Amino acid sequence: MNMTATKIEGETATPAATVAPVVALTPKRRPRTEAYARMARETAVRVIPPLVVIALLTLVWELVCRRAGSALPPPSKVFADTRELIFDPFFDHGGIDKGLFWHLSASLQRVAFGYSLSAVAGIALGVLVGQSVWAMRGLDPLFQVLRTIPPLAWLPLSLAAFRDGQPSAIFVIFITSIWPIIINTAVGIRNIPQDYRNVAAVVQLNPLEFFAKIMIPAAAPYIFTGLRIGVGLSWLAIVAAEMLIGGVGIGFFIWDAWNSSHISEIILALFYVGIVGFVLDRLIAGLGKFVTRGTAQN
Amino acid sequence: MTAYLKLDHIDKVFTRGVASTEVLKDINLTIEKGEYVSIIGHSGCGKSTLLNIIAGLTGATTGGVLLENREVNSPGPDRAVVFQNHSLLPWLTVYENVKLGVDKVFAKTKSRAERDAWVMHNLNLVQMAHARDKRPSEISGGMKQRVGIARALAMEPKVLLLDEPFGALDALTRAHLQDSVMALHQKLGNTILMITHDVDEAVLLSDRIVMMTNGPSARIGEVLEVPLAPPRKRLELATNTTYLKCRQRVLEFLYERHRFVEAA
Numbered sequence: 001m002n003m004t005a006t007k008i009e010g011e012t013a014t015p016a017a018t019v020a021p022v023v024a025l026t027p028k029r030r031p032r033t034e035a036y037a038r039m040a041r042e043t044a045v046r047v048i049p050p051l052v053v054i055a056l057l058t059l060v061w062e063l064v065c066r067r068a069g070s071a072l073p074p075p076s077k078v079f080a081d082t083r084e085l086i087f088d089p090f091f092d093h094g095g096i097d098k099g100l101f102w103h104l105s106a107s108l109q110r111v112a113f114g115y116s117l118s119a120v121a122g123i124a125l126g127v128l129v130g131q132s133v134w135a136m137r138g139l140d141p142l143f144q145v146l147r148t149i150p151p152l153a154w155l156p157l158s159l160a161a162f163r164d165g166q167p168s169a170i171f172v173i174f175i176t177s178i179w180p181i182i183i184n185t186a187v188g189i190r191n192i193p194q195d196y197r198n199v200a201a202v203v204q205l206n207p208l209e210f211f212a213k214i215m216i217p218a219a220a221p222y223i224f225t226g227l228r229i230g231v232g233l234s235w236l237a238i239v240a241a242e243m244l245i246g247g248v249g250i251g252f253f254i255w256d257a258w259n260s261s262h263i264s265e266i267i268l269a270l271f272y273v274g275i276v277g278f279v280l281d282r283l284i285a286g287l288g289k290f291v292t293r294g295t296a297q298n
Numbered sequence: 299m300t301a302y303l304k305l306d307h308i309d310k311v312f313t314r315g316v317a318s319t320e321v322l323k324d325i326n327l328t329i330e331k332g333e334y335v336s337i338i339g340h341s342g343c344g345k346s347t348l349l350n351i352i353a354g355l356t357g358a359t360t361g362g363v364l365l366e367n368r369e370v371n372s373p374g375p376d377r378a379v380v381f382q383n384h385s386l387l388p389w390l391t392v393y394e395n396v397k398l399g400v401d402k403v404f405a406k407t408k409s410r411a412e413r414d415a416w417v418m419h420n421l422n423l424v425q426m427a428h429a430r431d432k433r434p435s436e437i438s439g440g441m442k443q444r445v446g447i448a449r450a451l452a453m454e455p456k457v458l459l460l461d462e463p464f465g466a467l468d469a470l471t472r473a474h475l476q477d478s479v480m481a482l483h484q485k486l487g488n489t490i491l492m493i494t495h496d497v498d499e500a501v502l503l504s505d506r507i508v509m510m511t512n513g514p515s516a517r518i519g520e521v522l523e524v525p526l527a528p529p530r531k532r533l534e535l536a537t538n539t540t541y542l543k544c545r546q547r548v549l550e551f552l553y554e555r556h557r558f559v560e561a562a
């Protein structure tokens with residue numbers, strides 16, 4: 001092999017650069033089965049620990065509540081008592097004697113309504129408070145006081161105002177979930193980097209374009225934090241509100257079960273409430289992740 | 299000699315409560331069409347403030363900026379800025395970032411297809427057309443700055459303002475980008491005003507170098523013409539006596555007559 005050595009003569013010579021050949025490597029394909037095995041392993045790592053914990057807790061519960069005279073039913077009895085409710089969630093015998101699906105869907109409808117209203121109003125107010133110093137000075141103290149009022153404290157007032165259970169429940173959802181949305185949106189708007197505002201100024205975006213093209217995308221991570229807290233709060237509030245207003249809904253189902261001493265049904269309903277709350281939270285989180293995928297700072 | 303861009307007795311005082319600091323004092327400068335002017339000075343001397351005043355992002359306390367004999371005091375696409383930290387919108391692709399300005403500036407004068415072609419033309423100028431569908435987080439720092447330059451160029455500014463455009467880049471990328479900007483200036487003949495703190499960069503790129511004294515109350519200390527004919531070649535200039543003399547002058551100004559005391 002011939003090597004050409006470059007000598008630097010005096011101060012002027014430059015070392016010659018040798019160009020290395022570029023070799024394109026074809027990426028090695030892993031065998032399919034191996035990929036599946038790895039996927040299965042990864043899933044197992046995440047799924048098995050919670051399953052073990054749940055099994056252990058159920059066992060403890062069974063052992064504690066099994067003896068005669070226990071106040072609460074053991075899981076085996078819960079399952080036996082609520083078989084019908086679990087396997088047929090769609091029955092409808094009129095009145096409030098319906099399957100759990102109908103109760104949950106009534107509650108979800110109220111939440112969807114109240115939460116949508118509070119999302120729209122909350123983002124609008126948040127933008128106002130974040131953008132205008134005077135709006136913040138005027139409104140922020142009010143928000144700080146109002147947001148500490150517990151959801152149910154609003155219910156009597158809204159019943160007096162609307163004279164009907166349905167709009168009152170929706171109002172309670174609205175007033176409970178709006179505060180974190182307002183506050184987080186305002187923080188997001190206030191944290192928009194000056195650079196983005198400068199870009200908008202140089203390009204001469206009008207206020208409407210600035211709102212749609214800069215503000216909302218830039219504040220989206222904050223807005224979705226607020227929306228996520230909001231959806232959790234509204235699910236908390238709906239169950240409590242429905243216990244008081246009655247009618248079809250998972251909250252009243254629980255209250256009704258308590259009145260007729262069906263403790264097993266209460267436990268089943270709590271289980272469903274938890275699952276639905278979890279799904280709602282994940283739904284908003286997933287939506288936020290999808291919408292803000294490009295917003296990450298770099 | 300006609301003044302294209304004229305800075306007329308600009309003073310800038312920042313007031314916070316009762317305390318006020320005079321940042322810039324009596325800045326006068328005229329720039330001709332097609333000129334490449336650099337403003338150099340130690341950090342904190344108010345050169346970025348001056349650029350913001352020209353861009354219209356900050357108001358001057360007294361005095362004003364005249365562009366083609368008309369006063370300008372609000373930001374606009376006729377004075378497009380290339381920001382130091384690129385300031386690309388991270389949720390838009392490279393193409394969309396450039397298009398944002400193009401859609402506004404040429405909303406009435408160009409059709410949709412023409413605007414699209416114009417965006418691609420400008421991305422081609424900075425050799426970034428291949429990354430049109432990438433997001434800023436997916437490209438390197440030098441590439442981001444190229445897109446920033448394309449965004450500014452695409453607005454067809456009367457004056458292109460560069461705010462330490464290569465400050466955040468590594469030395470090799472910086473040299474590469476300086477060459478690109480030099481080539482663009484020769485090709486398009488834009489009027490360019492650049493803020494920098496790099497002596498070599500200033501001498502290599504500019505027709506004139508404006509040296510600022512230290513703040514507070516920074517003034518223009520000296521203006522140096524760089525009589526080097528284009529095209530300037532980095533390697534050849536390393537031994538060019540005119541280049542070395544100019545470099546020497548700027549260094550003397552910065553390190554002997556206006557030493558940055560705070561940094562010592």
